[in-house]
Amino acid sequence: MRNKDIDSLFSFIDASPTPYHAVENMLHTLKGHKGIELKENEDWDCETGGLYYVTRNDASIIAFRTPKIVDFSKVAYNMVAAHTDSPCLKLKPIKKDKTANYMQWGVEIYGGPLLNSWLDRDLNISGRINYIHHSKIQQRLISIRDLFFRVPQLALHLDREANKGLKLNSETHMVPVLGLNNNGEQSFEDLILERLNVEGVSVGDISAMDLFFHESQPCSYGGMQQEFIYGPRIDNLAMTHASYEALLLESPKDKISLIASFDHEEIGSSSAHGASSNFLNSVLERITVALGGSRQDFMKILTNSYLISADMAHAFHPNYQDRHDSVHRPLMNKGPVIKTNARMRYATDSQTTSRFVLLCRQAKIPYQTFTGRNDIPCGSTVGPLISTQLGVSTIDVGNPQLGMHSAREMAGSLDHGMMIKVFAELFGE
């Protein structure tokens, strides 16, 4: 069940090892569709029928289309929010002393990865380097894809209990091995400098780095009928990809279509460019003003607006049936999952659900419903955070997947196209 939506998703995920790369790739695509970049520190002037985008800290992005005709009594924001980050291993600022002749560098655990899935995998490293050149702070993205690093697992002979429940210490057991150093081989800093590739810059000019180890194996189809997809960062680059594909597909009539993909969801969203920041709120108000509206108009528009918080969902796991509620069991390739939680860990309610169900009907696709067991607390998303801040009607949805937060996740190959269709239905209003 190969299809063009998944081929496009694979290209996006493989080219986006970090949020910086994801945003850079989206910028490239938006520019290709005649999108116009807006800067937060400049005045905005938006035309009708336009495509615009704005980024914050190169890791969160908001893109939107303005209506063909602006009538403030009809304007509303139709939004889809997702996230650009995924759990991984982040390089610590100062390198570790070498142990025997191994070259190593400590890592912080970013978000909540399934640590075991990071053992014995071929890892690459990518991210952002800041350096000082001619007394100015500069930055450049790097992605080292041709060299592979490892967090080697301890042999069974040295840990006979390993198969009874692996215990991993996040500080001591997860340090990647970068190479051997016997006679002054190239250091890791020299390698970074070589890949930074700026003339006249030395190791001492590198002021700081946001570098992340990540899975190196490209995405692939799986299963007898290619009914599955396997790959890293499906949570949540899949929903980010679906939202911007839909935005590019459809133009709004009298609404404003908008997508927002935030960094830092996996660590709680509290940062200057995370979903709990003023980024979305500020952009929404500025769009109203740039289209000639007042603050009164802005407040009225918010009341009429709708947000789909799109983040991957848990598919029913055949080997752990007791972990799921007995009847709320999302299946792969059976359509988007509406997530509900009575404690509002998901922002869904009956009104926002009904609106989504109607969109599914219009798009002629099926949908499913998820709620967790009362004795297993569920996760959360950017949905409740944004709806609390903006007071906008919000629903939480996502496509079913297995192995969430694994270095390599698994989902269905048909669900992605269906989600794009529902988002496109919303963005055509």
Ligand SMILES: [Zn+2]
């Ligand atoms: Zn997620």
